[in-house]
Amino acid sequence: MLFGCDFSSAPTARKPIVVAVGETAGDGVVTLTGLYRFATLDAWGQWLDSAPAWLGGFDFPFGLPRELIEHLHWPTTWDALIAHYAVLSRAEIRDTFAAFCAARPVGGKFAHRATDAPAGSSPSMKWVNPPVAYMLHAGVPRLLAAGATLPGLHAGIHEDRIALEAYPGLLARELIGRRSYKSDDLARQSPEREAARADLLAELEAGQTRLGLRLQLTAVQRDGLRADAKGDALDAVLCLLQAAWARQRADSPGPGYGLPWDMDLLEGWIVSA
Structure with missing residues (x-):
């Protein structure tokens, strides 16, 4: 199974974790086959653990900046770092x-990972707007509980459950620049943002990305993604495409899956950055 995951560290029925499931063809077409929503972290984790084999792109960081870790004198191997981090409270x-x-x-308040500059991502130590530090804290331990393998970082119990860090903003900015296409704030859910979602979907369906992939949707799916003003389902689809790109490169040098051969094995890397 191939999927992309738009994540929340505190999901609810109104703001769930969204997973976009798809399949690929040899001609570079990625077909969206379903959308799943999870209102709790436990339900999402149980779903991960119930699927026999999968490759997923997850929209949350898998690591912290090396500069921060060394300053705090925290463990400098990934498994030991995550074990230490997981027992901390959010406070x-x-x-x-x-x-x-x-x-x-x-x-220069925040420390950055090496992947932040090419990906345009927020520093993984941010605890607000967006709270990606909490997303790491909530998400990575559940990947490990599902026995997932995180290439370059962790050899899991299951070699056929592959977890990769994705970032939808990277692909969205390639196609529509800095135009805003989503908002959780009802007052900011404007026609301009809906038009940006429509343009983004049109570019994805036309295959106008450096990933060399073309998204295939039904009319109902397209209408639903365009109408989703929060953009969670669309972000999950963007992560799905990054996961598909990575699967094509599973046997690439180094960690595989298109990850840099010299990536920092403490910080991690965002696929396709």
């Missing part, structure tokens, strides 16, 4: 990271 994470930022100059 402890927030206070530790806030203290780190407070001691640094304006304009």
Whole structure:
């Protein structure tokens, strides 16, 4: 099974975790076959553990900046770091990271991973807007509980459950620039953002991306993705395409799946960045 996951560290029925499932053909077509929604972290984790084999692109960070880890004197091997991080409370994470930022100059408050610049992603230590530090804290342990393999980072119990870090903003910006296409705020769910979603979908269906893939949708799916003002389902689809690109490169040098051969094995990397 191939899928992309738009994640929330605190899902609800109104703001669930969304998973876009698809399949690929030899001609570079990625067909969307279903959308799943999970209102709790446990339900999502149980779904991951119930599927016999999968490759997924997940919209949350798999690692923290090496600079931050070394400054805090936290473990500098990935498995040991995640074990340490998982037992912290969110309050402890927030206070530790806030203290780190407070001691640094304006304009350089956050430490960054090497992947942040090419991906255009938020630093994985941010605890607000978006709270990606909490997403790592909630998401990665559940991947490990499902026995997933995280290429370059962790050899899981299941070699046929492959988890990769994805980032929908990377692909969206390639196609529509910095135009905003989504908002959780009802007052900001504008016609302009709906038009941006429509343009983004048109580009994906035309295969106008450097990934060399073309999205195939039904009319009902297209209408649903365009109408989803929060953009969660569309973000899951963007992650699905990044996962499909990675699967084509499963046997590439280094960690495989198109990941850089020299990626930092503590920080991780966003596929296709």
